[in-house]
Amino acid sequence: MSVSVIDRLTERLSRNLARGTSRRSTIAWLGGLVTGAAVIPVLPVSRAVAAPHGEGGKRLPLPSGNAQDPGDQASCDYWRYCAIDGFLCTCCGGTVNACPPGTEMSPITWIGTCTNPADGRAYVISYNDCCGVSSCGQCLCNRNEGDRPQVRPQSNNDYNWCLGTQSSVYNCSLAVIVGVATER
Template sequence: MARMDRWMTGFARSLARRTSRRSVLAGIGTALVGGAAVPLLPVARGRAEPAPGDRVTPSGEPDPTTPAGDPQDCGYWRYCAVDGFLSSCCGGSHNACPPGTQMSPITWLGTCRNPADGKEYVISYNDCCGKDVCGSCICRRHEGDKPVYYTPKSNDIDWCMGTREIIYNSTVAVVVGVAREKG
């Protein structure tokens, strides 16, 4: 039986290495707070313009004819640095918060590559706040994430600051510009 144990464990772990995390039922509660990484500013403002210099606007989807992907799937390109619950599974969409919540004005920005056009886009990850944790579609991708003391790049932080309540519900991923280079 010990051999079977080892075999099963080995099989399971090798499968794990080949299995995308989005296909996995994740534990609720792990990520009570939302987030994502690679910012431009110490405290980026959700509706503010990107940092001057290496970034240009305009915002929006890359091309109306481009397949949009599945915004309820953690693997969706613009979620590359999320740690939280996807607003699109919680009554909102990939760029709008669920009804009755408030979008955090303070957030941080990430840079994700859109496979449809190969461009890097600046993504603003804003938390949706004021209602309890959504619980659907936990998405934990930590590309470029840093610890809490590196505040502007930490997706562990509950960014429901500047809203009425710090209670975290879910997270959106809003395209705010094209990045010239990976941030």
């Protein structure tokens, strides 16, 4: 093909496009494109869960890797979770001690005393809520061992403990070891 043939073809296509297209129709087409692009985030998408999964969608155990801290940290039966009420941060992108990215740990907590099966000792556990992002909806646990009536709020897990943070929106709960419980 020679250059003159390409020039004539390009000119003919450009003139036909200019004859059949107005500025209003071009703006309408661009508006439809922008609106369609805005709808993409609301389309149904399979979002992966933060907790590791094996074949068949079953959650794999999440051990601590420490013989002195036995159990599955993504299971309600984990020894530290004896007084927890909420979604486990280990299933939401965090760990047993750290909030998921984008959330903030509440400075206000409730406490519990749980027995570690590895050494038979009781430990004081601080249950902190992670706040700022809506609930993750994974691994809901409601264990009320040692729960006290609401007249003792520091030992009750039924409150929203996200007070004192930038946002009072609850995401998940941590179980941080504070120390060894003393004998009575």
